[in-house]
Amino acid sequence: MVNPLQGRSPASPAAAPADRVPQGAGRFNWGRWLRSGTDDRRWRAESAADEPGGLSTPRSLSLKTMPRRLLFINQYYWPDHASTAQHLTDLVEALAARGHECHVLCAQGRYKPGAPRPPAFEVHNGVHIHRVPATSLGRKNTLFRMTDYLSFYARALFVGLTLPRFDVIVTLTTPPIIGLIGTLLRRLKGSQHVYWSMDLHPDASLALGRMSRTNPVVAGLAWLSDFVYRQADKVVVLGPYMADRIFAKRVRPDRVTTIPVWSRRDEIYPLPREGHPLRASLGFEGKFVAMYSGNLGLAHSTGEFLEAARRLRDRDDIVFLFVGDGPRMAEVRAAQAEEGLDNVRFLDYFPREQLHASLSLADVHLISMRAEMAGIVVPGKLYGVMASGRPALFVGPAHCETADTIRQADCGLTVRLGDADALVDALTGLAADPEAAARMGERGRTAFLQSHERGPCCDQWAQVIGDVATRPRRAGAGTAATPRTAVPRVAGGSL
Numbered sequence: 001m002v003n004p005l006q007g008r009s010p011a012s013p014a015a016a017p018a019d020r021v022p023q024g025a026g027r028f029n030w031g032r033w034l035r036s037g038t039d040d041r042r043w044r045a046e047s048a049a050d051e052p053g054g055l056s057t058p059r060s061l062s063l064k065t066m067p068r069r070l071l072f073i074n075q076y077y078w079p080d081h082a083s084t085a086q087h088l089t090d091l092v093e094a095l096a097a098r099g100h101e102c103h104v105l106c107a108q109g110r111y112k113p114g115a116p117r118p119p120a121f122e123v124h125n126g127v128h129i130h131r132v133p134a135t136s137l138g139r140k141n142t143l144f145r146m147t148d149y150l151s152f153y154a155r156a157l158f159v160g161l162t163l164p165r166f167d168v169i170v171t172l173t174t175p176p177i178i179g180l181i182g183t184l185l186r187r188l189k190g191s192q193h194v195y196w197s198m199d200l201h202p203d204a205s206l207a208l209g210r211m212s213r214t215n216p217v218v219a220g221l222a223w224l225s226d227f228v229y230r231q232a233d234k235v236v237v238l239g240p241y242m243a244d245r246i247f248a249k250r251v252r253p254d255r256v257t258t259i260p261v262w263s264r265r266d267e268i269y270p271l272p273r274e275g276h277p278l279r280a281s282l283g284f285e286g287k288f289v290a291m292y293s294g295n296l297g298l299a300h301s302t303g304e305f306l307e308a309a310r311r312l313r314d315r316d317d318i319v320f321l322f323v324g325d326g327p328r329m330a331e332v333r334a335a336q337a338e339e340g341l342d343n344v345r346f347l348d349y350f351p352r353e354q355l356h357a358s359l360s361l362a363d364v365h366l367i368s369m370r371a372e373m374a375g376i377v378v379p380g381k382l383y384g385v386m387a388s389g390r391p392a393l394f395v396g397p398a399h400c401e402t403a404d405t406i407r408q409a410d411c412g413l414t415v416r417l418g419d420a421d422a423l424v425d426a427l428t429g430l431a432a433d434p435e436a437a438a439r440m441g442e443r444g445r446t447a448f449l450q451s452h453e454r455g456p457c458c459d460q461w462a463q464v465i466g467d468v469a470t471r472p473r474r475a476g477a478g479t480a481a482t483p484r485t486a487v488p489r490v491a492g493g494s495l
Helices: 030-035 044-050 083-097 142-162 179-189 203-207 216-231 240-248 303-311 329-339 352-359 381-387 401-409 420-432 434-451 454-469
Strands: 069-073 101-107 121-124 127-132 168-171 192-196 234-237 256-258 288-293 318-323 344-347 364-368 392-395 412-415
Touching (some): 069 179, 083 101, 101 142, 127 142, 142 179, 168 454, 179 192, 179 216, 192 454, 234 240, 234 454, 303 318, 303 364, 303 420, 352 381, 364 381, 381 392, 381 401, 392 401, 412 420, 420 434
Parallel strands (some): 069 101, 069 168, 288 318, 392 412
Antiparallel strands (some): 121 127
């Protein structure tokens, strides 16, 4: 992982983003917005812990902290910029700092096609990284994705079987059903298996209509996916709506724990608008910047953003900035070119060490999610937005992890899918009332430090690892204790 930035101190939780755009002629009626979209139902996030079969919560960190040998399996890891790579890097390095012997099994191919390949083996920040050869054709179509996935599956399974036994194996969900390797190693070597559910597959493809439940191959994949979840010793989910979907797979409630993803206070922190290092160089001085940052994928909605850009094309002071890439970014680029939307701009991904500058460039952050994806994916970009001290403007279902977090922290606004009028009202209202936007950003930063910062979340993970590692091993699995001996390097070209 990129080393933390030097020569600065994190911003205080109470530090207010300063010097917003000049206030407009009138003030926006925020009371209507704060009341909209609410009803008599309690939010799922509030009631989950009180309901029978609710989520289990990691106990005190004073117990079960003995160093363990841990293996993490995911297609992407440092130095890749994929969300799963960044969060996995944060977690593994935090656990290595606690004395655990941490190994990562990932692909030598990169998330971004054409990026230089890192070495097959290296130790970085105390983590032993084993990279296996795999294609990196990219995410432009299903064939490319499946080729990348299958090439990693085969290599990762082989290497996983040849490495010595680990106390705990943690698998993520990239590629889909990679947890099957954890299931096999649990059976064959007696390791405990933790399944970190970043998203659900093939649930996502089924929800998006890209697969049919009547297809026997798809039905088989769905059964296998559910089986892997049920076999895991612990399933870590990102929120209560995702937990509901896991329970529907007949996973025992006592095996499910919720730990949200996070951002880092030392990497993302508020910067004042005046004198911002990027505004002048990018030509955004005096502009109200509505930014979408990160992957724009099939789970996200773009129509509302484009319609708002069309309606506000004559507002020289409002700019829509898309930073990153993804399967649906081509749609936005095509609309911008065909319709001459000069108020829509594009930038490539920023390096991780520059996220504090890129995210604080925005005056408001745009987030979206299709309704059918609630509980299947949880947009982690919200926590970076909160860390940057900027308000969030979410277009998506009223009841999901993202909408609940925004309402509970009072750090932004939520808009129903398809309601371009409400989106335009929200954008023009924030542009006219920078003080209100600043207060939302301050509240988001405070909530981030309390619940969505790397430290508290990795503390919860450390407890999960300790709990799982001390459980009795299952009969029939390899039960011999593994001494802390050196694990051989895996030469990527030798398989």
